[in-house]
Amino acid sequence: MRRPTPLLSAAGALCLLAAGLVGPLTPVAASTAGSGGSIQGLQRVGTVNLRGLPGATVPQAGVRARPEADKQAQQASVALPDPATVPVTRLHAGATGFSGLNAVQSGRLNGFDVEPPDQGLCAYQGTVMEQVNLAVRVYTDRGTALTRPVSLNAFFGQAAPYDPATKRYGPFLSDPRCYHDAQTGRWYSTVLSIDVNARTGDLGRHSSLLIAVSATSDPTGDYAIFAVDTTDNGKGGGPRLANCPCFGDQPRLGADANGIYVSTDIYPIQGLFDSNGGGLYAVSKTGLAAAASGSGAMPPVVSIHVGATKVDGHPANALQPAQTPPGGSYAPDTEYFLNTPDFNGFATMGGQGAHAVVLWALTGTSSLGTATPRVTLTHAMLPSQPYAPPVPARQRSGPHPLGASQNEPLPRIESNDDRMQQVVYNGGMLASALNTGIGTGRTASRDGIAWFVVRPGATSGGGVTGTVARQGYVAVDGGSVVFPAIAVNASGAGAMVFTLSGAGYYPSAAYTGFTMASGAGGSVHANGIGAAPADGFTCYPPYSDGACRWGDYSAAVAQDASTIVMATEYIPGPRDTNSNWGTFATRYTP
Secondary structure: OOEOOOEEOOOOEEOOOOOOOOOOOOOOOEEEEOOOOOOEEEEEEEEEEEEOOOOOOOOOEEEOOOOEOOOOOOOOOOOOOOOOOOOOOEEEEOOOOOEEEEEEHHHHOOEEEEEOOEEEEEOOOOEEEEEEEOOOEEOOOOOOEEEEEEEEEOOOOOOOOOOOOOEOOOOEEEEEEEEEEEEOOEEEEEEEEEEOOOOOOEEEEEEEEEEEEEEOOOOEEEEEEEEEEEOOOOOOOOEEEEOOOOOEEEEEEOOOOOOOOEEEEEEEOOOOOOOOOOOEEEEEHHHHHHHHHHHOOOEEEEEEOHHEEEEEEEEEOOOEEEOOOOOOOOOOOEEEEOOOOOOOOOOOOOOEEEEEEEEEEEOHHHHHHHOOOOOOEEEEEEEEEEEEEOOOOOOOOOOOOOHHHHHOOOOOOOOOOOOOOOOOEEOEEEEEEEEEEOOOOOOEEEEEEEEEEEEEEEOOOOOOOEEEEEEEEOEEEEEEEEEEEEEEOOOOOEEEEEEEOOEEEEEEEEEEEEEEEEEEEEEEEEEEOOOOOOHHHHHOOOOOOOOOOOOOOOOOEEEOOOOOOEEEEEEOOOOOOOOOOOOEEEEEEO
C-alpha cells in the first residue's frame, strides 16, 4: 500500500480530508427494509438561493487534492483486449460546445486550487447545471451563463473550506453529482462531507451525504439541503461497521419512477484503505420534493450495507445506479445498478481485470413512498468480454511551466481503474462503460473503453437474471480514451463522452455516437480541443509520482426527448500557478 496524497496545504499545515459541519443526526427506530437494510432519519440542515449566493473571490491559501493511493502498473489476470481503432475527427454536424468551469474560477472562489474537478452535470429543456470540485454554475445549453460561478460549499449551505480572515476551516466537500427529474420537475444534487476541527483542519469523526433539492423547477432558485448520516458507527440509524467512523466515497446518483438512489463506497475516515464495501441509500423522490417545498414530512431513507454481500470473494462496492431519460420508460417497481466483480479499493488501488459484469436489482421501490418501505436487493454475475486495469495515459509534449519549475518531466494523466461508470436505462435495457487497459500480453500500453448493453431478466423468486446483449470497445490509434459516460434519449440514440489524450493529443474532450440497439460506432470526435498538457500540482511530488489526478468521472444526460448534453475534463487556456484544468460541455442531437 502506498502513501495517500495529502489533501490540503494552507499555512504550512497538511491534512487528508476536511469536510462538513453538519451536526449529529437524530436516529429513528431501526426497522428492516429487505436485504439487511434499515431505516435512517433525514435531517434538513438549511436552505440556499443559488442566484443570491456570492461569487466573490478570496485570497489563495494553498492547494487541495482528493487523496488516492499511488498507482502501479498492474498485470491483468485476463488476456488484454486489443480492439480495432477508429479515426479521430473534429466536431461534426449536430453538435455544439462551450467551455465550462475551470481551475482558476474554482481556486478564486475557495481560496485554493482543487484537483481533480469530478464532473457533475444535469440538464433539462435548454438549461444546464454544472458542478465540479468546488464550484457550481447554471448555463443555457448554448453556453450562456445564467448564474455566476458559486462555491460548492456555499451551494450546499456549508461554511467556506478555509476563511483567511478567521483562519478557521470549514467543510471539504467532494464528488458532486446532479440529476434533473422530469416527473417531479426538481433538481437533485449530492456530495460527500466529513467533519473537521475548525481550528486545525484535522479530520473529525462524523460524515454525511448532503442532498440539495430545488424547491421549484427553477435551478437558479431555492434549494433545501438535507443530510444523511454515513458515519456507520452504529449511530444515526445506520449500521455498525468495522473500523468506523467512516465516510461514503464517490456518491453515485440515480433514479427510477419512485426513488432517488445514492451508492457509496465505505472507508474509515482515519484508515482510508480498509474498505467495508459499498453502501446504498434509497428515498422517495416525491417525498424529497415535498419536503423541499415545505409541503410534506421528511421521507424515510432506506440504508443497505451492500458490502455485506461478497462478489467474487470481495465486499461488493462501486454500484452505479441507473438514470432514465425524459420520456423514456422506467423499469416497473425496480431500480437497476451495474458494477464489476473486479474489486477496486480506495481511488486507484486493486483490480486485475475480469470478464463479467454484475447486474443488481432493487425491487419494491414503490414502497419508498410509504412509512414502512420494503425493498429487496439481489444480483447476478453476467459473462462478458474481458477488460483490464488501465494505465496512466500519455499526453502530447508541450509547455508545462509548473513541472519545469521543479525539473519534472512531462507527466501522464491518471486513468484510475476499471470500475463501472455512469448507467442509463431505457426500453428495457441498461448501458454503461468503463476504462480498460488495451494492448498485447498482460500489461497495458494505453487505454480504451469497454462498453456493455445489458438486458435484465426476471426478478421474481430468488433474484434477478440478465444477459449482456451487446458489447464492444472504443480505441484510437496512438492515444488513450478514458472516463466514459453514456446518455441516450427516449428513442435510445445518444452518445458517449470521454477524455482523449496521447502522444499526438493534449487532453481533450471527445465523444462518439452510441445507441441501445448497436452500441458505440463510428469516429471519435474531438470537440473540446486541448490547448496544452495537464500541468497541475497533483502531477508532481509530493502529490504523485508522475501522473496527474484527473476527473474521476465524466457526465452525460438527455435534456429532453431528443438532445444529449455531456461534459468532461480537458485542458483549456486559462491557468494559475498551481493548476490548469477545465471542463467542456457539448450539446448533441443524434
